[in-house]
Amino acid sequence: MFRNTVTTSAPGKLLLFGEHAVVYGRPCIVTAINQRLYVTAELLDEPVVRIDAPDINIHSETPLSDLSSQQFLECAVLNMKATHGVHITTKSDFLSTYGFGSSSASVVALLKALSHKINNNDLFSLAYKTILEVQGVGSGFDAAAAVYGGTLVYTKNTPPVELKASGMPLIVGYSGVKADTATIVKDVAIKKEKEPEKIGRIFDGIAEYVKQASETVSQGDWKRAGRIMDFNHEYLRDLGVSTHKLEDMISAAKKAGAWGAKLSGAGGGDCMIALVADDKRKAVTDAIAEAGGQIMDVEPNAEGVRIEK
Ligand code: PMV
Secondary structure (H helix, E strand, O other): OOOOEEEEEEEEEEEEEOOOHHHHOOOEEEEEEEEEEEEEEEEEOOOEEEEEEHHHOEEEEEEHHHOOOOOHHHHHHHHOOOOOEEEEEEEEOOOHHHOOOHHHHHHHHHHHHHOOOOOHHHHHHHHHHHHHHHHOOOOOHHHHHHHHEOEEEEOOOOOOEEEOOOOOOEEEEEOOOOOOHHHHHHHHHHHHHHOHHHHHHHHHHHHHHHHHHHHHHHHOOHHHHHHHHHHHHHHHHHHOOOOHHHHHHHHHHHHOOOOEEEEEOOOOOOEEEEEOOHHHHHHHHHHHHHOOOEEEOOOOOOEOOEEOO
């Protein structure tokens, strides 16, 4: 199946534009970040899956015949139809609480370790299948970032389109609150049931901004991209997924001179992002920190999944 021991890594992600609408078939823009999740898979003689994932406090041993499709790594092994036992060890550059996509990155890195010759499209399909089985909801944007890397326009059931997005002047602030993505996505689904036209209009509006943002991002027009972030954020506020803390951090960033800012991901916590001119960078990071945010050392546009050794 694979060499005796393989180590792979996959990047975390940040959603730049289009969250929530992407679950309903609209496009989003996601960037892979330089904080990575590492998986080492060692072939075992015994038919067991042993997991040591200290970052998420999982240490387990399960017979191959007894794997759970409720657990990301075990479900990935099931979907790979592995016939050998394997010892899986994970190591992360980032805490799982940040919302950088540790589950999807770990699934992608593990699938790559179990079948390092797999091509990216097959890898993405298997990873997305695994994530959907465990989580029940999701657009697959996080698996796309982990597999392909770079900055992507991603629409469900469509091959992602890579954007040239070098030199993106991004600042990322963590709100200190871990968001429960699946619950928030389900809450939005309930709102959509109740008010299909209103929520549909919001998603269409977001999709229009994603279209405009993909042009401005590839042109490197960060000032205009920042304005679009503001507009996109207004829609997310209308959807009811922002929080006081995120609002404080976003308005602090803007008062300090950011070109634009928004929440990133499902909302309810996790991170906010801002686009900022070089000469305003210090003022904006200070303002976000004063509003109670933790500045994250994150570079966008990182490489997708890779074999380390
Ligand atoms: O909370 P995150 O960073 O995993 O982002 C979720 C983004 C959603 O669009 C709300 C859900 C999805 O799977 O696309």
